[in-house]
Each structure stands twice: as structure tokens, then as C-alpha cells.
Amino acid sequence: MRREALIVAGVERVGPYSLVSLKRGSLESGVPGQFFMLSPPGRLLPRPMSLCLATRRELAFLIDPIGPGTRALVELVRGQAVDVLGPLGNGYRLDVKRPLLVGGGIGVAPFPYLSERLGRPPAVLGFRTSEHAEAAALVPNAEVAVEPRLVTELLRPRHDVLACGPEPMLAAVARLAPRSQLAWEAPMACGYGACYGCAVRIGGELKRLCVDGPVLDAEAA
Amino acid sequence: MILNASGCLDALTAPEVARELDAFVTKTVTPQPRGGNEPVRIAETEVGMLNSIGLANPGIDSFRQDVLPRLAELELPIWVSVGGFSADDYADLCRHLDEEPVVEAVELNLSCPNVAEPVGSVAEIVAAAREATSKKLYAKLSAADGDVGSVAVAAAKAGADGLSLVNTIRGLALDPQTLAPTLSTATGGLSGPALRPIALAAVFVCFETTGLPIVGMGGVETGRHALQLIAAGASVCALGTILFSDPEAPGRIRSELTAEAEALGFENPLDAHALAHGDKAPAPLRRVA
Ligand SMILES: Cc1cc2nc3c(=O)[nH]c(=O)nc-3n(C[C@H](O)[C@H](O)[C@H](O)COP(=O)(O)OP(=O)(O)OC[C@H]3O[C@@H](n4cnc5c(N)ncnc54)[C@H](O)[C@@H]3O)c2cc1C
Ligand SMILES: Cc1cc2nc3c(=O)[nH]c(=O)nc-3n(C[C@H](O)[C@H](O)[C@H](O)COP(=O)(O)O)c2cc1C
Numbered sequence: 277m278r279r280e281a282l283i284v285a286g287v288e289r290v291g292p293y294s295l296v297s298l299k300r301g302s303l304e305s306g307v308p309g310q311f312f313m314l315s316p317p318g319r320l321l322p323r324p325m326s327l328c329l330a331t332r333r334e335l336a337f338l339i340d341p342i343g344p345g346t347r348a349l350v351e352l353v354r355g356q357a358v359d360v361l362g363p364l365g366n367g368y369r370l371d372v373k374r375p376l377l378v379g380g381g382i383g384v385a386p387f388p389y390l391s392e393r394l395g396r397p398p399a400v401l402g403f404r405t406s407e408h409a410e411a412a413a414l415v416p417n418a419e420v421a422v423e424p425r426l427v428t429e430l431l432r433p434r435h436d437v438l439a440c441g442p443e444p445m446l447a448a449v450a451r452l453a454p455r456s457q458l459a460w461e462a463p464m465a466c467g468y469g470a471c472y473g474c475a476v477r478i479g480g481e482l483k484r485l486c487v488d489g490p491v492l493d494a495e496a497a
Numbered sequence: 498m499i500l501n502a503s504g505c506l507d508a509l510t511a512p513e514v515a516r517e518l519d520a521f522v523t524k525t526v527t528p529q530p531r532g533g534n535e536p537v538r539i540a541e542t543e544v545g546m547l548n549s550i551g552l553a554n555p556g557i558d559s560f561r562q563d564v565l566p567r568l569a570e571l572e573l574p575i576w577v578s579v580g581g582f583s584a585d586d587y588a589d590l591c592r593h594l595d596e597e598p599v600v601e602a603v604e605l606n607l608s609c610p611n612v613a614e615p616v617g618s619v620a621e622i623v624a625a626a627r628e629a630t631s632k633k634l635y636a637k638l639s640a641a642d643g644d645v646g647s648v649a650v651a652a653a654k655a656g657a658d659g660l661s662l663v664n665t666i667r668g669l670a671l672d673p674q675t676l677a678p679t680l681s682t683a684t685g686g687l688s689g690p691a692l693r694p695i696a697l698a699a700v701f702v703c704f705e706t707t708g709l710p711i712v713g714m715g716g717v718e719t720g721r722h723a724l725q726l727i728a729a730g731a732s733v734c735a736l737g738t739i740l741f742s743d744p745e746a747p748g749r750i751r752s753e754l755t756a757e758a759e760a761l762g763f764e765n766p767l768d769a770h771a772l773a774h775g776d777k778a779p780a781p782l783r784r785v786a
């Protein structure tokens with residue numbers, strides 16, 4: 277776990293989302309599915325974000341501006357500094373034979389990096405509107421479903437599913453593919469086990485998602 | 498001296514942060530294990546954050562068996578925060594900890610806004626705890642209910658060695674879209690910047706009424722904030738909410754504190770102790786923790 281003030285290299289619109297690229301400094305990119313805490317200017321608490329893309333020089337985050345923290349992050353401009361802590365938590369296990377990435381909405385965020393690390397496996401992605409679906413362009417080999425069509429209709433049998441998306445989608449994926457790996461979300465204040473704010477039920481017990489997750493085996497959750 | 502505020506750091510998941518402290522304060526331990534409250538447990542507001550963690554902890558038995566031995570390996574002084582629902586609960590917890598040589602001090606959490614109030618007055622609880630242990634006893638109070646200066650006197654008379662000031666104050670956040678409470682418990686404890694002047698006042702008043710050593714906390718984010726608490730009467734500062742956004746805060750605030758004190762002409766930050774009281778400083782500090 278390292279914390280560093282990173283310089284914004286650029287912010288690019290991707291449909292309703294923004295891809296915020298930061299000069300990498302000395303931070304590790306970690307395992308896909310791990311996350312970073314980004315401190316939005318003017319806010320008290322940092323916000324958890326999955327790493328979307330990692331190059332030698334940059335780390336990029338795909339951000340959906342849904343509230344004050346995420347809005348402040350997408351309003352960052354080139355040259356500004358932002359405090360970043362990470363990588364944090366447990367990412368996806370990459371020792372899978374036939375990976376299939378299953379994403380919904382902003383849940384595609386970790387997939388560009390994950391896809392790269394897994395050798396560009398097939399992906400199925402679901403979005404609310406065709407505007408949101410523009411983010412699919414970031415993920416190689418992706419098949420897209422736009423509502424009312426659901427991403428679960430595109431699931432393929434005999435694949436090792438790695439999923440990220442809204443809770444109802446993850447619950448549906450867990451039912452259809454009980455051995456999948458799922459990346460969950462919870463509100464987080466610290467991201468490193470200090471506040472106990474991110475509690476979720478795992479195997480009947482309340483546990484800290486930032487320490488025990490955010491990626492969990494479907495069977496564990 | 499810089500500590501963490503109870504419930505704001507887990508030394509086992511972040512030992513590198515704990516090692517920057519002069520002592521580690523545990524999350525409040527209760528007689529029985531507690532899973533804590535249902536999510537959602539935290540919310541950011543314009544002036545601070547709300548939490549309703551609900552004292553999630555493994556309970557005193559498993560704390561002694563599994564947690565304490567691992568904390569001891571950090572070779573840091575350990576303060577254990579305890580909480581219960583009656584004076585007997587507090588006495589039991591203190592008896593347990595009295596047998597643990599690695600425990601340097603016990604902090605009595607008399608003020609958690611997220612669980613039912615303990616039955617019994619502060620005086621009764623502190624007296625029962627005092628009876629049960631010879632460890633250093635700190636009474637942690639909230640500034641929420643009016644006359645914290647008198648409550649502090651009651652704690653002092655009952656045998657508290659020091660005070661921890663302040664705990665959170667009840668607050669509410671509503672979802673801007675639905676206008677429903679954000680937290681599962683509706684209300685929660687407010688911490689962070691909003692507490693800063695409240696904490697300063699509580700430390701100021703309680704130092705005046707008791708002269709006891711005080712661990713000051715509430716919205717400390719910089720060395721200047723820490724120095725102000727010291728001037729109000731604290732001899733130790735504890736960091737809470739700031740640790741969530743800045744795990745490096747202990748080292749940073751320590752050096753800012755030294756620089757800030759030097760800039761004002763003090764060789765040592767503690768030379769500014771109780772300065773805000775002018776000539777009216779109470780009985781000399783009995784013991785600096
Ligand atoms: C491990 C992890 C990785 C994440 N990765 C990304 C990412 O790559 N890109 C991205 O855009 N977002 C990501 N998120 C979600 C992001 O952190 C939240 O959207 C953000 O914290 C909201 O902050 P805000 O101040 O903008 O909105 P807030 O005011 O906090 O929230 C606005 C609304 O969204 C709801 N909300 C807030 N946080 C969450 C949450 N975590 N899950 C579901 N609903 C929530 C609130 O209840 C509220 O209704 C991730 C979350 C986690 C836990
Ligand atoms: C998430 C969270 C959990 C807390 N848990 C405890 C606790 O278990 N026991 C306790 O005495 N105080 C607890 N507190 C209160 C803090 O110890 C401290 O008194 C308060 O937050 C004020 O300091 P701050 O403004 O620096 O955070 C908690 C505070 C927060 C934010």
C-alpha cells in the first residue's frame with residue numbers, strides 16, 4: 277500500500293463516463309480487480325476506483341459521475357495533482373482456463389486491464405443505453421447487450437466467469453455460474469481495513485469488503 | 498504524543514500505520530462478540546462524516562486469545578478501549594485486561610452514539626472499573642450532552658487517571674434523491690472537521706475543571722490543529738477520520754506539530770500545554786500520559 281500525489285495526464289469522455297489518466301509515479305498497478313482510493317479535491321473522504329488501464333507511464337480510471345466525489349474526479353484537469361492510495365484489496369485470480377468477462381454499466385471499469393492480463397478473452401457487456409455502451413470500445417472482443425436485453429442472456433456455458441457490475445447483475449451471474457469470481461461494491465471510507473464501514477455479508481458474517489474483497493468467489497458470498 | 502482514535506485504525510491490517518504512533522488504541526471491545534450494524538454504515542457530509550459501525554468486535558474472550566497476542570508483536574504500547582451496557586460489564590472487562598501485561602491503559606468508552614446507552618452513571622461505571630484494575634484508566638466522553646465539565650469531574654472523583662475527549666456527536670444524513678436516511682440506523686456519529694471547535698471547547702473546559710491528563714481528538718488534520726488542542730489542555734492528540742484519507746497522517750502531523758510549535762517559539766510542542774488558560778491554569782498537570 278503506497279500513497280502518492282499523481283499528476284493528471286488527461287481526462288477523456290467515454291459516453292457518459294470519463295477516463296481519467298494519471299502519471300503513474302511510483303505506484304504499482306497491482307492485480308486486475310484491485311482498487312485505489314482517489315481523493316477528490318474538496319471532499320473529506322477518498323473514493324474507491326478500480327484500475328481500468330495501466331501503461332508504463334500512466335494509470336487510468338473510468339469514472340461514472342454519480343455524486344459529489346465522482347463529479348469532482350471527472351472535473352480534474354491536466355496538470356492537477358490527486359492523492360492516490362493503492363493498490364488495495366484482492367483482485368481476480370488469473371489462473372483460469374476459459375475466461376469470460378461479464379460486465380454491467382460502470383462495472384466494465386476493471387476489464388481493459390483485466391483483458392490485457394488474460395490475453396484478450398471474450399467479454400459480454402450490458403448497458404442501460406447505447407450512449408453508456410460506448411465504453412465497450414475499451415474492452416477487446418466484447419459482445420454488447422443494451423437494455424431491455426440483459427447481459428445474462430449472453431452468458432456462455434463452460435467458461436470461467438469473471439464479473440463486475442451492479443448487485444442484481446452479480447446475483448444473477450452467481451445463480452447461473454456458481455463458480456464465477458465477482459467484484460462487489462460497498463461504500464468505503466478508508467479502503468485499508470481501518471473504519472469497518474464497508475461491511476458486507478460474506479458467508480453469513482459481516483466482513484470488510486476492502487480487506488476480504490472486493491473480488492469474491494460466488495460460492496463464498 | 499500521537500495516538501489513533503479508537504475505531505479508526507486496525508493495527509493488524511495496517512501495521513505500518515500503527516508503527517508511526519506512540520501507542521495503539523484498539524476499537525472498543527465489548528463482553529460479547531458483535532457483528533455491528535447492517536450496511537450502510539458510513540456517509541460523507543459537507544462538514545464531516547457519519548458512522549454507525551455499531552461496535553463491531555470479536556468480544557473480550559477472543560480479543561484476549563486471538564487479537565492481543567498479535568498486537569503485542571507490534572511492540573507498541575497498547576491501549577484497550579472497552580464498552581458495555583452496565584457498570585458490571587465495564588468492571589468485568591477491566592478485570593480481564595488487568596491480567597494482561599501488554600495492556601498499558603484502558604479507555605472506557607462511555608459515549609458511543611451508535612449503541613444503547615449503558616445503564617448507570619459515568620461515576621458508577623468509572624468507580625466499578627477503578628475497583629477492577631490498577632491499569633491507567635481514561636474516561637472517554639462525548640461533548641453531546643451539555644455539561645461535559647461536570648461529567649469529567651464525576652469521572653475524576655470516581656478514579657479516572659485521564660480523559661479522552663471527544664467522541665462523536667449524533668448526526669443525520671439524507672439521500673438527496675429519496676430524502677431517506679443514508680445510514681441503515683438512520684442517525685450515526687459525526688466526526689471530522691465539524692468536531693474541531695467542539696473538541697477544543699471540551700478539552701478547555703475539562704482541563705479547567707479537573708486538571709487531569711487529556712487525550713484530545715476531534716477533527717485533527719494538521720499539526721496546527723494538534724497544537725491548538727495542546728494549548729487548550731490536551732497532553733496527547735489522537736487521530737481519527739483523517740487516517741481514512743491519509744494513512745501517513747501520524748508522521749506528517751508529528752513533524753507539522755514540531756514545526757508549528759517552533760514557529761511560535763516553543764522548543765517542544767508540550768511547552769504550549771494549557772497556554773490558552775493564561776494564568777488561570779488549574780492545578781499543575783499531574784501526569785503526562
Ligand atoms: C472496490 C470498488 C471499486 C470501484 N470502482 C469504480 C470505478 O472504477 N469507477 C466508478 O465510477 N466507480 C467505482 N466504484 C464506485 C464509486 O466508488 C462510487 O460511485 C463513489 O464512491 C460514489 O461517490 P460520490 O461522492 O460520487 O457519490 P455518493 O454521493 O457517495 O453516492 C451517490 C449515489 O450512489 C450510491 N453509491 C455510493 N457509493 C456506492 C457504491 N459503492 N455502490 C453502489 N452505490 C453507491 C449512493 O447511495 C448514492 O445514491 C467502485 C467502488 C468500489 C467499492
Ligand atoms: C468509523 C469510526 C469508528 C469509531 N469507532 C469508535 C469506537 O469503537 N470506540 C470509540 O470510543 N470511538 C469510536 N469512534 C470515535 C473516534 O474514536 C473519535 O472519538 C471521533 O471520531 C473524533 O475524532 P476525529 O474527528 O478525528 O475522527 C469512531 C469513529 C469513527 C469515524
Ligand code: FES
Binds near residue numbers: 486487
Ligand atoms: S473501507 Fe474502511 S474498513 Fe473497508
